[in-house]
Amino acid sequence: MTRQEKRLWAAVIVLFVCVVVMVSIDFIRKPMQTAGAGAGVATTGWSKPVAFIDGKSISEEEWVEALKQRYGHDVLIDMLNHKAVYAEAKRLNIHVTAEEVRQELDRLMSGYPSEQDYYEEMQNELGLSRAEVAAQTEYQLLLDKIATNGIKVSDSEIDRYLKDHADDFKAKKTMNIAMIKVREESEAESILQQLANGADFGKLASQYSIDEFSNEQGGKLGEIEEDDPFVPSPILKAAEKLDVGGIEGPIRLEDGFAVIQLQGIHISNPGTEDEIRAAVRKQLAMDKAISESELEEQLRNKFQATIVDDTPKS
Template identity: 35%
Template sequence: MKRYEVLKAVVILQAVCMIALTGMVMVKVWPLPGLRGNEQGEQTSPPAPTGSEGSGQKAVATVGGQPITGAELTSELYRQYGDEVLRVMMLRRALELESKATGLRISQEELDREIASVAEGYGDEEAFYSMMREQLGLSKEQIQEEYRYRLLLEHITIKDITVADHEVDRYMQDHPEQFEPQLQFHLRWIVTNTREQAESVLAKLMDGESFAAMARLYSQDEFTAEDGGDLGMIDADDPFYDGEVLAAAAGMSVAEIAGPIELTEQGYAIIELAGRKSTSNLASDRLFEQARKQLALERAKPLNVMEDELLKRYDAMIMK
């Protein structure tokens, strides 16, 4: 899973936690769009939840002496995330029911392998959990639970898909890039608006200034400046990063600094290669089963279709 997919998943998870704390009060049955309609066949959306009288009017912040109440915060969270978060919560309940009905479970070993695979893009698991905690306020337990549900959905989706051994062999031959070690760079960068600024920063670095300190002072990249310009671990062929930067990193030694590099969209960059590694091959039997699962997922119905079927199977309804 790419980093942007992880972020999307955990932002939704964070919204689940935030809205759950507001204490939603819902009293009438409201059918899920696409599952059931109301008596007139119309689709409606659940209203923002309201807290107990008085408690929602307590100020949680002030700006210029004007309060922002708990009720306003709850309403805004519900407006932005309500439909999607409620669907996630209902899907989790449906998945648990299906797990009990089918006997499918996610072992701790499988969960650990999945987390380790995701964490490769962040350096290691400690760095991955630290980033999620610092930037999104999510605990290790919350992250693991999110991935447990994802794996469970995949297992439920492919449980009736049969993939023969010879088909797996052919799939691995046709997609060698998915099963070979991959080169990764651990990069830091400082982004400036002009070449002159970049050359000035580079001169300071050559005089012994700290790369992290220079990034905090001069980098125009707001997403990495506070972290000393740290981009984490990046695949050598990652299409979401500037090709010139990756090409330069390929010819660098660890701890070497290079630049200025003209960027496609952001000006100029000074980069430091903090480390490199090649993802190691898994044991052959694990690679084989990984390929079997991937092929099964390609043949199975899309995961979002499986989600809709589970909600229908367990009469999912929203209370209004």
């Protein structure tokens, strides 16, 4: 995972927490405001149950208060960071276009079988919609532009980097492989016969495979580079000879036998020469820049961010 991808994952987790807390607080405030309107008095005792255990309830007010106590400071800092970054971008006349967001999302999706798979993982693992992922991507790009504003990278620096890291910019082939691993060759032969008779590969993997990493995923090993050192070479060599959808086995392993299916092939596009040089220029500039957290702190101070109370009462 690259430096930018690590930053995005960390950032979307924070964003997810922010969404949970702020939506929960909104649920609290709206009924209270509605109840108070017209009556001319503030309502403070609203406590809708959200869960029950051992005959006792947990109110939504208690739930939200716990969320605020645990995450309130981080949420507030994140809100201040966003306001400071957008204020600085406006001051510097720095913008991020929809096309730039699209290109960055395409880059982030490059390790996934499809765009749908990427967004499903964002939704399932972090609860983020497409719009929320796009918004956080825009923020990260804006932060990068501010961080690298005024930093110079020479053509000779780019040339040297490309020479030293030539392999990083070659097209790479990855294979989407599924595997059923068993102890005995006779078991592998039996599985091959079932597959020939129309059995579903994923169901057989869940039923028979002794590989704990993949059996619950229908045997899926994920996207694997053709020279992946962590995958047994007999599996890689067998997969190389298959067309998508093809099955091969039994494959002898050190501790058993495998039947594999090639479920997809992806060949990365390193981009045009201009795109590659632009990416390297940005990377080298980021290496010279201060860290993201330092920049956000500087901007908060610059725009006189002041926290009056980071654990507000419901």
